[in-house]
Amino acid sequence: MRTATLSDASALATAPKGRSLWADARRRFFRNRAAVAGLVVLALIAAFALLGPWIAPWDYEEIDWAVLGSVETMGRPSLETGHWFGTDQLGRDLFARTVQGTQISLMVGIVGALIAVVVGTLYGSVAGYFGGRVDGAMMRVVDVLMSIPYMFVLILLLVVFGRSILMLFVGIGLISWLDMARIARGQTLALRGKEFVEAAIATGVHPFRIILRHIVPNLLGVIIVYATLLVPSMIIYESFISFLGLGVQEPLTSWGALINDGAAEMRNGTSWQLLFPLGFFVAGLFAFFFIGDGLRDALDPKDR
Amino acid sequence: MTAPLLSVEGLDVTFPVMPRGAWPWTKPAGLQAVSKADLVLQRGETLGLVGESGSGKSTLARAVIGTVPATGGRVMWKGRDVTALDPAGRRKLGREVQMVFQDPLAALNPRMNVGQIVAEPLATHTDLSAKERRTRVGEMMERVGLLPNLVNRYPHEFSGGQCQRIGIARALITKPELLICDEPVSALDVSVQAQVVNLLAGLQRDMGLSMLFIAHDLSVVRHISTRIAVMYLGRIVETAPAAALVADPRHPYTRALIASVPIPDPVRERARSRPVLEGELPSPLNPPSGCVFRTRCPIARPDCATARPPLVEEAPDHRVACPYHDRGGPV
Ligand SMILES: Nc1ncnc2c1ncn2[C@@H]1O[C@H](COP(=O)(O)OP(=O)(O)O)[C@@H](O)[C@H]1O
Ligand code: SF4
């Protein structure tokens, strides 16, 4: 073997770091004010959901008997009673309930997006990479699942297996990955024609390794953007189900359920019951949209 | 006699293409990118493959490395038909045959750094430790003229010429026997073209490589090749030792190609009369009958439309697919 001082493994360990596309994207993202603001708002909401239970003077199930019956006057938001956001119609502390609802809504959104990212990306990239009959069969499955009215299926699931958070997640998991699979497949088809993929095939790299090392990392930009935008749509979706009275079960709650309750009492002069959850809902959705938008700009390879 | 390193025998590659606006159930038309191509490449030699853009050179190369399926004929590697191999057997060949691509940046995964890119064939075909791989990558990078401490950089941080060096390092790291270079310098600045060609020629000498070197004109190929094959619309029309092909071109298409290589001296360049190639390359979807070159051939005659002229050995190792080239005419 020839001596290669420069190329000694130890010398290479100190080689300077390169500027990866991810690092570039991160820099661009943090230059985008709206996106950073969205990130801050989201961090505050997450902190609210995580820390809320420790600071709330009331429990989310506890009924304040002193308030019951005269919620319009006694249940107002106030610092003295400890009901910072007021109470709901049953005299339960709205601050604690909003904390709890935020937890559920964020969880629904994030779980839905995660399922979409993992299942949808792998499913779509496998279909797109192998193409031909494999692709045809796999995408027909997606078409069929998409053509089923999912609301109907979800309602059926909830009726048959009873209302539970698990069923809600199952229902959301069943549909959330379908669009993602289509997106991943389309992008994979485009990537398959690229020469670096051809080089890997010619080298004899195993197809699954090509998918994981060459296809998926190049899909990730699009996937992340779409996933960020999928979170709010999952939250809206859950809210809608809760609005129909089929979502999470009392005493658990979610943004959608709280808004539903608040809206039902709107004419009784208890507007805080609607406004607090609605404020969180709107702020949360806007935060996700701004972040998604910022990510899209940051990851867009065009203006590099 | 031992079998040649690579021998392409009657290779056909036909792509199914849907005519524009066709119904989904209509049968796709066949685009013949390569038609009954024969090529032989001996160990240690450099075979140049020339032909204008769209003549099927890349497709032929892809059929050899197995990224497009051959629809007919055989690709013999050391006497073994590789088109008949199962996918796992085919993947093993990646250690022995490697390719350098035309677009240097597109051939590198933008999400991987140079070290990962160059090491991939090693990770695929050997079980060297990560440390040994790094050492080998460093050596290979030096060998292609890149500073080894650039291993952690990403492709977009390099110039076209440097990207092509990375591609060459990746192709050579498993010490393959055959290197296919598909127009490796066409996308580069003229000033770096010579550097990269010299690098390839040097590596070939040092590593005892055999090479299939593809280009769309003769200017580069004539210097680096031992033998040259000329391709037109998916057919091999002439093959000969490099010197013989340049000094004594026989097929009218080869003559036109040679005439189109500019002479460095501007005075002589302007003074010479050259038979310019008129018209466009016909569509491979609907090739002319008989000799496919007849639509542009200056000496075409009615007979040319009837049968495809076979590739005939007219001089030792000099094969031509035109029975009429020495019958006079305005060449
Ligand atoms: N994947 C493909 N599908 C359909 N047609 C193709 C495909 N690849 C190449 N072709 C066609 O085959 C012909 C030869 O192309 P190519 O091999 O790239 O030529 P060259 O490398 O000599 O420029 C062209 O007409 C091209 O359009
Ligand atoms: S066969 Fe006829 S058309 Fe073809 S190259 Fe010869 S003379 Fe020209």
Ligand SMILES: [Mg+2]
């Ligand atoms: Mg080409």
